Amino acid sequence: MLKISTSGVCRKCKRATLWYKDGKFVCTECGRKYTSKEIVQTMSDLFEITTGITKQEFVEKSKLLKNLTDRFNADFLGYEPCGKGVGLLDIGWEGGYPVRLNMMVQELNEILD
Numbered sequence: 001m002l003k004i005s006t007s008g009v010c011r012k013c014k015r016a017t018l019w020y021k022d023g024k025f026v027c028t029e030c031g032r033k034y035t036s037k038e039i040v041q042t043m044s045d046l047f048e049i050t051t052g053i054t055k056q057e058f059v060e061k062s063k064l065l066k067n068l069t070d071r072f073n074a075d076f077l078g079y080e081p082c083g084k085g086v087g088l089l090d091i092g093w094e095g096g097y098p099v100r101l102n103m104m105v106q107e108l109n110e111i112l113d
């Protein structure tokens with residue numbers, strides 16, 4: 001399973017320390033769990049999910065990733081290099097997280113497994 005961090009903000013802590021796990025946004029500070037539609041604030045311009053990926057993987061899987069993000073109406077798909085051949089995969093939405101984010105993340109796991 002991919003480790004997925006998000007730019008969503010915890011409604012209690014007001015911090016962006018939410019991981020996406022088992023279909024929920026989980027706050028690492030207070031342990032609160034949220035569904036996609038309960039996340040109304042983001043620390044970045046977009047509502048983003050982020051996971052580690054190699055550059056090679058990003059290049060090889062780019063068509064699959066584009067297809068996936070198109071089907072789930074994402075507004076952004078990008079790779080941010082962090083070091084030698086490794087980086088972060090960012091996927092973002094303008095208006096908020098999709099309700100079916102869980103399905104999307106499942107497919108993302110299959111693509112990157």
Ligand SMILES: [Zn+2]
Nearest residue numbers: 010013027030
């Ligand atoms: Zn919290």
